[in-house]
Amino acid sequence: MRLRAIGLAVLTAASLGSAGLALAQEKQITMWSNWPDEPAKKDWVAARVKEFEAANKQCSVKLSFIPKADIYTQAKSAVRTGQAPDIFYMEPDQPEFLAGGFLEPLDSYVDLANLEDWAKPAWASKGKVYGVPVEAYTVELYYNKDLVKKVGVNVPASFQLSQAQFLDLVKKGAAAGITPVSQGVGDRPFPGGQLLFESLLRKLGSDDYAKLLNGELSFKDPRVVEVMNWVKELVDAGAYPKSFATLKLGESHFYFYNTPGALTFPDPSWFTGRAFAEPEKGGMPANFPLGIMKFPAMDKGNCPECKTLAIGGSFVMFSKSKNKDCAGAMLKSMATPENGTKWIGEVSLQSGLKSDQDKIVSPRKDYFAELNARNKDAKYFFGTPLLYYRAKCADTYVQVMNNAFPAGLLSVQEAAEKMDGACLKK
């Protein structure tokens, strides 16, 4: 009897000890994600974390959703003091994190074969890959089929208007009291430049456009001036809302597909993150007549079929993470073709993860079919202006091309001079 009691006590102690050891071995990693206000993306991230935790009992994840601007600011402070989360959201337009040595190369953690070949260069440096490119996007020109028809414009079978036809659309919309282009720059540094820069890409072609973005081609180049003059005509014709300077991105969605309604909406294809939410959560009404045009073809344009492709929301690992094993395992479990397929199906947005087109289950098949049709013969140029512009040049882009020029506050010459002054390499 006594012997049994002793045996039981030893067994209990051993069990408690091993449980304690297991608890001691469990590691918690922290992860910051963007998209607190985009349900589909938020759900996708949360599901990946849950799956990872279920399959890796020794690791747990403390996941936080933080608005993009706040993540960047917090991450900048946090990496300086060594307090950054193990995994955090990042986009390739913040190269200073990589240059500063704050990102861990993922080659030994993630199966790089699961990433699209065109997506890897966005996160590659010195032969190593530093980010899991979950989100990819193309810059699209969405439009309201009914309203465009109502103002008397027929979108051609090519889905691409000419310069003059687009100007005509803007004028007709303004005359009918309908805002032609829903766009605002209240909380984002780039939307105001989309129409101009997509047009410049089609006019110049990929090579010269790259030179322009790299500061090797002047904004006073006659072809650039020609496009800027056309955009100025659009602006003067009332293309943008009067509240352009303060209209936020989320509000511009509402402006486009709810109230007051606009003819077109230039937006990267992460449009779906907000638009495909429930209407009561600010999403697009179920019966909204959404169409996707191509950006207008420029007169004597070098590349009418060109369009911008970019990597968006990605996840990176902090180089000073104390839990690299768990963080690496988390990123590895996220970067699979199955998850790429789920992302495309659930978020209705492209992904830098490989995917299986046949297995995509999407309630938005029509939308996807249209997006794929518009992208069918596209020649992609990689990266939006802010992926290329840095420091003073980037700040000038934000103030001039994103804000003042489309708001009609500057002439073409003034805008070109300011951009050249800040960006042109002498």
Place this chain on the structure above:
Amino acid sequence: MPEAIALNVKTSDREASTSARSLADPRRASRVVLAIFLAPALLVYCGLTAYPAFRTIFDSFFTIEGIEATFVGLANYRELISDETFWIAVRNTLIWSFVAPVLDVATGLLLALALYAGVPFARFLRVAWFTPVLLSYVVVAILWMWIFNYDWGILNAMLRAVGLDGLASSWLGDPHLALASVIVTHAWKWAGFNMVVCLAAIHSLPREVLEASELDNCGWGEKLRYIIIPMLRPTLLSLYILAFIGKMKIFDLVWIMTQGGPLWATETVSTYVYKRAFNWNTFDLGYPSAIATVWFLVVCASVVILNRLLSTRDRLEY
């Protein structure tokens, strides 16, 4: 022996009473006691105020990229001299600092005079006018961004309602109007604070002087011009200096409402420092530290000058 004991007892009583006195009177406290009491506050001050200030000055002589710091001497300061955006920010901040306090204090004084004169619903108005002081900058900024909205903002709606459509503007989107719009927002927020201080000062004015002026058939305007405002001068100047110092480092409201735009029209030194430190695709803290150092010196110098101006005034006696 008993005498010796008695002496010892007396001595220890004396020591105890001296010790009690020294504890009661900090001027007689020993250095050790003083150090014990001062240490926590000093530690907090050194850690959270002095060290960051000195570190900022120190960092301004370096270029700090990521973890690497390179000594560059005065290079950041030389760059500052030719930095166009910095000078725009300085100009805007000086407009804020010199013009906005006048508006703040004048509005506060007017509201206080209205209450003093017994405007109807004075009790309600006193609370209503003070309420904005209790609101955070974020709330105030969002509220006024709605008011200033071009399409449906109440300001433009009112202008359109009275047939002044031509005056309806993009208040925060027009470089000529944006700074003034943000300054007005700020004045609205702080008018209540200035009102309370002015009202207290008005109520503490000597009744005899005011009554004497009434006996001399002094009207409201004259009483205001020749008696009330001159007697309130020290209060108004104090409010002005307080507002001046606050405006020299204005950040929150500008950042939320305009982020320094459009075309840098509302850029202030603080927003520019923040942009250079956090928004310029660089981790370099050296250059923003140089801006902060220069501005720290400018603010210190301005406060010293204003204090001098204030202290040289003859004191009012009544």
